[in-house]
Every structure is written in structure tokens, then in C-alpha cells.
Amino acid sequence: MGNTVPPLSPEEFASRFAEIHPALGPQAAKVEATRCLFCFDAPCTLACPTHIDVPRFIKKIATGNLRGSANTILASNILGLSCSRVCPVDVLCEGACVMHGYNKQPIEIGRLQRHAMDYFYSHNPSLPVAKAHASGRVACIGAGPASLACAAELRRRGYSVTIIDKNPLAGGLNTYGIAEYKLRPSDSKKEVDLVRGVGVEFRLGVEAVPESLEMEFDAIFLGVGLGSTHNLRIPGENLPGVVDALSFIAQYKTASIPVGRRVAVIGAGNTAVDAATAARRLGAKQVFMVYRRGESEMPAFDYEFELAKLDRIEFHWWSLPVKIHGKDSVESIECVRLDANLAPILNSNFQIPCDMVIPSIGQTRLVEFLSRCRGVELRSGCVVVNPETGQTANPKYFAGGDCVNGGREVVDAVAMGKRAGAGIARKLEANHG
Amino acid sequence: MADLTTLFAGKIRSPNPFWLASGPPANCADQVMRAFDAGWGGAVWKTLGEPIVNVSSRYSSVDWNGQRMMGLNNIELITDRPLDVNLREISQVKKRYPHHAVVASLMVDSKREAWHLIVRQAEDAGADGLELNFGCPHGMSERGMGSAVGQVPEYCSMITEWVKEVAKTPVLIKLTPNVTDLRHIARAAKKGGADGLSAINTINSITGVDLDTLVPRPNVDGKSAHGGYCGPAVKPIALHMVQQIAGDPEVALPVSGIGGISGWRDAAEFFLMGCQSVQLCTAPMHYGFRMVEDMIDGLSNWMDEKGFRTIDDFRGRSLPNVTEWKHLNLNYKIIARIHRDKCIGCDLCYIACWDGAHQCIHIEGFKNPEDLVAASHKRITVTDVEKHAGNGAHITPSIRIPRVDEHECVGCNLCWLVCPVEDCITMERLDVGVAPQSWEQRTAAPK
Numbered sequence: 001m002g003n004t005v006p007p008l009s010p011e012e013f014a015s016r017f018a019e020i021h022p023a024l025g026p027q028a029a030k031v032e033a034t035r036c037l038f039c040f041d042a043p044c045t046l047a048c049p050t051h052i053d054v055p056r057f058i059k060k061i062a063t064g065n066l067r068g069s070a071n072t073i074l075a076s077n078i079l080g081l082s083c084s085r086v087c088p089v090d091v092l093c094e095g096a097c098v099m100h101g102y103n104k105q106p107i108e109i110g111r112l113q114r115h116a117m118d119y120f121y122s123h124n125p126s127l128p129v130a131k132a133h134a135s136g137r138v139a140c141i142g143a144g145p146a147s148l149a150c151a152a153e154l155r156r157r158g159y160s161v162t163i164i165d166k167n168p169l170a171g172g173l174n175t176y177g178i179a180e181y182k183l184r185p186s187d188s189k190k191e192v193d194l195v196r197g198v199g200v201e202f203r204l205g206v207e208a209v210p211e212s213l214e215m216e217f218d219a220i221f222l223g224v225g226l227g228s229t230h231n232l233r234i235p236g237e238n239l240p241g242v243v244d245a246l247s248f249i250a251q252y253k254t255a256s257i258p259v260g261r262r263v264a265v266i267g268a269g270n271t272a273v274d275a276a277t278a279a280r281r282l283g284a285k286q287v288f289m290v291y292r293r294g295e296s297e298m299p300a301f302d303y304e305f306e307l308a309k310l311d312r313i314e315f316h317w318w319s320l321p322v323k324i325h326g327k328d329s330v331e332s333i334e335c336v337r338l339d340a341n342l343a344p345i346l347n348s349n350f351q352i353p354c355d356m357v358i359p360s361i362g363q364t365r366l367v368e369f370l371s372r373c374r375g376v377e378l379r380s381g382c383v384v385v386n387p388e389t390g391q392t393a394n395p396k397y398f399a400g401g402d403c404v405n406g407g408r409e410v411v412d413a414v415a416m417g418k419r420a421g422a423g424i425a426r427k428l429e430a431n432h433g
Numbered sequence: 434m435a436d437l438t439t440l441f442a443g444k445i446r447s448p449n450p451f452w453l454a455s456g457p458p459a460n461c462a463d464q465v466m467r468a469f470d471a472g473w474g475g476a477v478w479k480t481l482g483e484p485i486v487n488v489s490s491r492y493s494s495v496d497w498n499g500q501r502m503m504g505l506n507n508i509e510l511i512t513d514r515p516l517d518v519n520l521r522e523i524s525q526v527k528k529r530y531p532h533h534a535v536v537a538s539l540m541v542d543s544k545r546e547a548w549h550l551i552v553r554q555a556e557d558a559g560a561d562g563l564e565l566n567f568g569c570p571h572g573m574s575e576r577g578m579g580s581a582v583g584q585v586p587e588y589c590s591m592i593t594e595w596v597k598e599v600a601k602t603p604v605l606i607k608l609t610p611n612v613t614d615l616r617h618i619a620r621a622a623k624k625g626g627a628d629g630l631s632a633i634n635t636i637n638s639i640t641g642v643d644l645d646t647l648v649p650r651p652n653v654d655g656k657s658a659h660g661g662y663c664g665p666a667v668k669p670i671a672l673h674m675v676q677q678i679a680g681d682p683e684v685a686l687p688v689s690g691i692g693g694i695s696g697w698r699d700a701a702e703f704f705l706m707g708c709q710s711v712q713l714c715t716a717p718m719h720y721g722f723r724m725v726e727d728m729i730d731g732l733s734n735w736m737d738e739k740g741f742r743t744i745d746d747f748r749g750r751s752l753p754n755v756t757e758w759k760h761l762n763l764n765y766k767i768i769a770r771i772h773r774d775k776c777i778g779c780d781l782c783y784i785a786c787w788d789g790a791h792q793c794i795h796i797e798g799f800k801n802p803e804d805l806v807a808a809s810h811k812r813i814t815v816t817d818v819e820k821h822a823g824n825g826a827h828i829t830p831s832i833r834i835p836r837v838d839e840h841e842c843v844g845c846n847l848c849w850l851v852c853p854v855e856d857c858i859t860m861e862r863l864d865v866g867v868a869p870q871s872w873e874q875r876t877a878a879p880k
């Protein structure tokens with residue numbers, strides 16, 4: 001790469017990626033908890049894909065029963081810690097809070113949940129371990145949120161579960177793919193350890209082979225997520241200095257990676273924002289986001305867009321990259337302006353000088369792998385399931401998470417994994433009649 | 434402009450009816466003078482008597498829903514300062530603040546001479562009135578004083594008589610609420626010649642137990658003793674007792690209202706129940722003397738708004754509105770109305786009615802709360818792909834807005850009480866087309 005910035009010292013890294021939502025102190029948490037109205041059949045609970053009983057866990061904070069509060073959260077959502085940090089709460093629980101109609105100040109559900117989870121993880125974090133009484137062994141492919149939730153649900157019901165993942169660390173995108181200021185690998189590890197603690201086995205650094213797993217296990221859960229970032233399919237994308245967003249995020253979080261002085265991020269989704277803000281915080285002097293549509297079409301949450309603006313990211317709307325220039329490495333990216341119909345405008349080409357290009361235009365589907373799972377039906381590259389049970393067209397296979405929904409939130413993956421876990425348990429019970 | 438000047442029992446004048454009650458805020462001249470500077474109209478001096486020794490700690494409180502000191506409990510005794518110091522300071526205060534009320538609270542052994550002596554000393558110091566502390570429920574009562582006197586009508590009469598033999602200023606009896614019927618004690622005070630009553634003193638209490646040490650609060654070296662409870666929590670009890678004595682034709686004495694008064698609204702209620710002045714202790718202990726400013730300001734504004742020039746213009750106005758249950762109109766019918774435009778969908782009224790009342794508030798499409806919760810639990814929720822937060826306009830989904838079954842509603846008020854939104858639920862009168870009839874009238878044997 002041409003111009004790179006010097007790497008950060010560990011102290012600088014820690015301060016630039018400090019957690020974006022500071023923890024609530026015990027007193028503040030109590031005051032906030034007492035503000036909750038304790039709605040019946042609460043809209044926040046309904047708005048949460050995992051249906052955490054929000055008023056119940058909040059009232060337990062108010063009464064000083066933090067252990068009970070954490071257990072309430074974990075009973076519905078085994079990844080309560082990461083969800084409290086990464087959930088887009090303003091479109092989920094907090095968005096549904098009745099306080100919007102009262103004094104316009106929704107209860108800070110996310111931070112309260114984090115308060116309870118932080119207590120739990122600093123005070124003997126463990127859950128009761130169910131005896132392996134139920135006959136039936138289950139494999140979960142992928143060690144991300146969907147599989148962790150599915151595995152925990154099955155263990156709770158007494159089944160033996162093995163999680164298989166090709167990466168050396170479990171946790172999936174929670175470990176490798178979320179901006180450091182939202183979630184650290186160490187937090188993700190805590191949750192993996194909790195799941196391990198209830199008796200789930202892990203086979204890490206291992207490629208899953210559906211054919212042999214089918215022989216070994218009675219049911220298989222596919223929680224494989226999505227594939228690598230889509231290619232830009234433009235000249236120059238193999239130049240040194242082009243790094244896809246997910247690799248970039250995984251490397252800066254779990255190892256280190258050189259960062260250009262000027263960085264162009266292609267795309268405007270939540271992952272693109274994660275990559276752009278990370279590049280800035282890692283020292284890039286200028287970071288551009290290049291998106292083929294306008295600001296109002298931007299797929300990232302409003303909240304993420306605000307973060308990007310706070311980090312002084314510069315935006316090129318209605319711009320489509322057509323070529324990456326550079327001799328030995330990236331020197332600039334050439335774009336063409338698009339009109340409202342996404343048609344290129346003649347002679348509107350312009351160049352953005354940069355040292356690094358980070359494509360973030362969505363992930364491929366793992367069609368090849370999924371096709372090897374016999375009888376599993378795909379639609380547009382996504383696994384087709386019964387939404388209530390997670391069961392696929394092959395009754396032995398279940399699925400959930402990004403490989404089913406094409407890429408949503410952690411909490412969606414947890415909800416699907418949990419439902420599939422229950423679905424698998426029902427199927428195995430039926431098998432043994 | 435409202436006139437708040439006060440004349441208690443025809444003799445004790447003060448610029449307003451707000452007095453510090455006998456307690457820690459009225460312990461010394463410096464405090465009392467600072468209170469007068471802040472706007473207080475009078476002060477009942479911390480009880481004079483033979484100096485005692487106090488313990489530490491002395492207070493404990495009941496907090497509620499994030500708020501501190503909803504109720505306060507104390508085991509502090511009467512003044513621990515030498516009598517001559519207190520008397521000298523009373524003189525000082527009266528010299529500098531001749532138009533403010535200074536009432537001396539008194540408590541000595543149940544001996545005629547002892548009472549005669551302290552009465553003379555207090556009056557010589559310049560006290561505008563005397564308040565006999567027959568109410569203190571802790572510590573002093575074990576020594577035959579305070580509520581030990583106030584719980585026995587005969588003692589109450591007797592000591593009041595002794596005091597009246599020498600007193601030149603009005604004599605107020607401070608009543609303990611720790612009796613079965615306060616009116617018997619009030620009547621005894623009247624019989625003894627009292628000029629007025631102060632009610633109520635603190636209520637016997639243990640505020641709580643420390644769940645780590647298992648010692649009740651306040652903790653004095655691993656032990657506790659019952660104390661006297663006061664603060665906002667006791668206001669309804671005090672208001673009822675004040676109504677009992679102020680509304681009793683056999684008592685007919687001026688009353689200085691005490692008990693949980695925390696602001697001008699509480700004070701107004703005590704005046705409406707017939708009080709001539711009110712006394713505060715917990716509230717200034719919590720927020721300092723400055724809190725009297727809004728009491729004066731708020732009460733004046735309310736009086737101006739209602740067209741009351743003096744407190745006498747509305748004093749006692751609510752007394753005739755308290756009656757016995759048997760006289761209430763059985764044919765008065767109200768029902769709850771939920772105003773859909775105001776409902777925020779918390780459904781607290783729904784579950785309150787189902788679990789705590791008469792099962793007459795419903796959510797459309799569900800037989801009972803359990804069905805509703807089960808249906809919600811089954812719903813599959815997915816993060817909205819429209820990834821933008823709402824624009825701030827909150828519209829309650831109509832499915833969440835409960836409906837009142839007006840035929841079944843008994844008009845109990847519970848839903849209205851639990852509803853967090855002002856005017857969202859209103860209780861409205863139904864014309865039942867029947868003449869008023871009380872229980873007494875209904876059960877009167879037809880001739």
C-alpha cells in the first residue's frame with residue numbers, strides 16, 4: 001500500500017475504540033429502572049425478536065435483584081450481553097417504548113440490559129447445566145449467534161450439541177465483524193464460554209462436511225451466515241490496498257492491519273459504517289463513503305449514519321465506482337455519477353485520490369456449501385425454512401440467522417436459533433415417540 | 434393579593450401559617466432565625482426539659498421508587514442542650530423577630546411543681562405560646578413522659594390543668610396518634626382547659642431491617658429501637674386524625690396541623706380540614722428552610738385563583754364534606770372512560786382491572802390476559818428492514834387501547850389511579866335516573 005498511517009499504540013487503540021455507550025452506574029441504573037411503567041404485555045417485549053421480558057428484568061434492577069434480572073434476560077436471549085451492546089434499540093425495544101407517547105423519553109432498555117449483563121458476567125457467570133438425558137445428538141454448523149442460541153436452547157432441553165466452525169474463534173460476526181467500540185472479542189468470548197459452560201462442545205478450525213455430519217448426528221442446524229463480501233467487478237480491484245470490509249474489520253479487531261492515509265469505503269450499509277469509522281479511528285486522515293444512491297436511501301440505520309458524521313466521514317452520493325487506479329497499489333478510485341434512475345450520467349466521471357479501498361456492498365450467499373446439504377431448498381441463495389420451527393425442506397436440517405434472512409441483526413439470528421432449537425427438540429422427541 | 438397572616442387561638446400571631454414543628458430544625462436560635470429569614474412564620478422550639486443524652490445513629494427512612502425519604506423515622510429525644518441556653522436563645526429570637534411566632538414545646542416529669550416551673554421559665558423567656566409534648570412515642574415514653582401521658586386521657590387532663598394554673602399564653606396539647614381513638618385524648622385536653630391542639634406527633638415505627646446485618650434501622654451498635662414515623666407517607670393518616678378532632682363538636686379547639694406536609698398543596702388540605710396553622714419538620718430537614726418560599730407563593734397563587742383573601746375564607750370548608758359511609762349516596766354511579774387519543778398503550782389499567790378489580794376492561798380479541806400474553810409470545814418479530822427510527826410521532830396501535838365494559842364497570846377508580854397519563858382515563862357520571870339514597874335510608878324499616 002502507498003501511504004499508510006502509523007499503527008496505534010495499545011493505549012491509543014483502547015481510547016479511540018472506547019465503548020460508545022458508557023455503562024450506567026448502579027445509582028443511575030436504579031433511577032432509570034424506576035422510570036419504567038411496567039407495561040402489561042409490553043410493546044418492548046413484543047418488539048424484541050427474542051421477546052425478552054423487558055419490564056420484568058428492569059423491575060428486578062429496581063429491586064436490586066441483578067442476578068434475577070440477568071437470568072430473566074438470558075432465559076429469552078442467551079446472547080443478552082452482545083445484544084445489549086449491538087442491538088439497534090431505537091428501532092426495536094426502545095422504539096416501541098410507550099414513553100414516546102408520554103414524555104418522549106423512552107426507557108434506556110439497552111443500557112439497563114447491559115447493566116444486568118455486566119453484573120452477571122462479573123459475578124460467577126454460569127447457568128444450570130441440564131443433564132444429557134434426551135437421546136439425540138445435534139450439530140450446529142457455524143459458531144455465530146444463531147448456532148449459539150440454538151445450541152443453548154437444545155442443551156437446556158437436555159440434548160447433546162456440537163458446534164463446528166472453520167474459524168479458530170467461536171462467536172461468528174460477534175467476534176470478527178462488529179465495530180470494536182460496540183462489541184469487543186472479549187465480550188463475545190464471555191458469551192461463548194457461557195454456552196460452553198452449559199455443556200456445548202466446540203470443534204473449531206474445522207471445515208464442516210455435511211455428508212459425514214449427516215451420518216454422525218440426528219439433526220443438523222445450519223447457522224453458517226453469509227459468504228465473503230461481493231466483488232466490485234471493476235478493473236483494479238486486485239491491487240494491493242483493496243481489502244473487503246469484513247476482512248478489514250476482522251483483522252483490526254483480532255490482529256492488526258495497515259491503514260491508508262485516505263480510504264474509500266464502497267457501500268453505505270451498517271458494515272460500511274463500521275469499516276469507515278474504524279479506518280478513521282485507526283488514523284486515516286480522510287475517509288470517504290461512496291454510494292450509488294442518495295442519503296435517504298442509505299441502508300444503514302439513522303444512528304449509524306450519525307456516528308459516521310461524527311467521525312467526519314465524507315460522502316459521495318449517487319456515485320458508482322468504475323475503476324481503481326494505481327501502479328503498484330491503490331492511488332485513486334474513479335467513479336461516475338448516477339441519476340435518480342441509477343443510470344450513469346455522461347462525462348460525469350471523477351476521481352477520489354486514496355490509498356485504500358474497502359468494498360462493503362453486501363455478502364455473497366454460501367450457495368455452494370448449502371447445495372451440499374441434501375434436500376435443503378434455497379431461494380435467492382437463502383435457505384427456506386418454516387419460520388416457526390426453522391425446519392428446512394429436509395426434515396433433518398434446520399437453519400437460522402443470516403443464511404436464512406440474508407443478513408439482519410444479531411438479535412434476529414438469536415431468535416431464529418432459539419426457535420430452531422425448540423423445533424429440533426420437538427422433532428427429536430417425536431422420533432423417539 | 435392573598436393575606437396569609439395568622440392568628441392562632443386568638444393570641445399567637447405570625448406573618449404566615451407555616452411553622453417549624455418542634456424537632457431538629459428548631460433546635461437553636463441560629464436555625465430559627467435563619468428559618469424566619471427564609472420566610473417561615475413561626476417555630477415550635479425543640480422540646481425543653483431536663484437535658485438528655487442521645488444515641489447515634491438516630492434516623493432511618495423509607496425510600497420509594499427511586500425517591501428518598503418518603504417516610505422518616507427518628508429515635509432522637511428532646512433537646513440535649515442546657516435549659517438556660519435554650520431560654521436565653523428564645524429571648525434573643527423574640528427580640529429580633531417580635532412579629533414571628535415562637536412557641537415553646539415542653540416536657541418534664543409528671544409533677545405539678547416541675548410543670549409550673551418550666552411554664553414560668555418559658556413564658557419569662559418570651560414564648561408566645563406553649564405546646565405540651567404528650568406525643569413523643571420513643572425513649573421519653575419509657576420514662577413516663579411524652580406519649581405515656583398522651584395515651585391516658587386522665588393524665589392528659591391532669592397535666593393540662595396544672596399548666597393552665599400558671600400559664601398566661603395559649604396552651605397547645607400535642608397529640609400522639611398511637612391511640613385507638615384520638616378524640617378521647619382531645620376531649621380530655623379540652624376538659625383540662627387546653628387552648629389548642631397540635632396533631633399529629635410521630636407514629637410508632639420500625640422502618641426496615643438491613644438485609645446484610647439483619648439489624649433494623651437505625652442501627653445503634655447492633656441494636657435498634659422503635660421510633661417515630663413522619664414524612665410524606667404519614668400525611669393521609671394525619672389528615673384523617675385532624676379531621677376527626679376538628680370535626681368533633683365536643684373538642685372544638687383550634688388545631689395546628691402536623692404530619693407529612695411537604696408543600697402548599699398539603700397545607701391547603703389541612704386548612705380545608707380546619708387547621709389554623711401547620712407545622713413542618715421532615716420537609717425542611719430534607720430540603721432546607723428555602724422550601725417555604727414555594728409554600729407561601731403556591732398557596733397565595735392558589736388563593737388568588739380561587740378568590741380567597743384570607744385563610745379563614747376557606748378554612749374548614751372540606752369538613753362538612755366528610756361524612757359517615759352510611760350517608761353516602763348509593764345511587765351515584767360513575768364509570769371509567771378511556772380517551773383513545775391520549776392512551777399510550779401501557780395496558781396497566783387492563784391488568785389492574787383484571788387482577789385487582791372487576792374484570793371489566795378488555796383488549797379486543799382476547800378472552801383474558803393469559804390469552805393475550807400467549808398470543809404475543811407466539812408472535813414472530815423481525816427487525817424492521819425499514820431501518821429508520823420513527824419520526825417522533827407516536828401513534829398507539831389500536832389493538833393496545835383497552836375498552837371499558839360500561840355495564841360491568843363499578844366505578845372503583847383503580848384504572849384511573851394506575852393510568853400514568855393525565856386525563857387519559859376520566860371517571861364520568863352516569864345518569865341512573867333514580868333519586869339519591871343512602872345505606873341508612875335504604876335500610877330504614879319501611880313503616
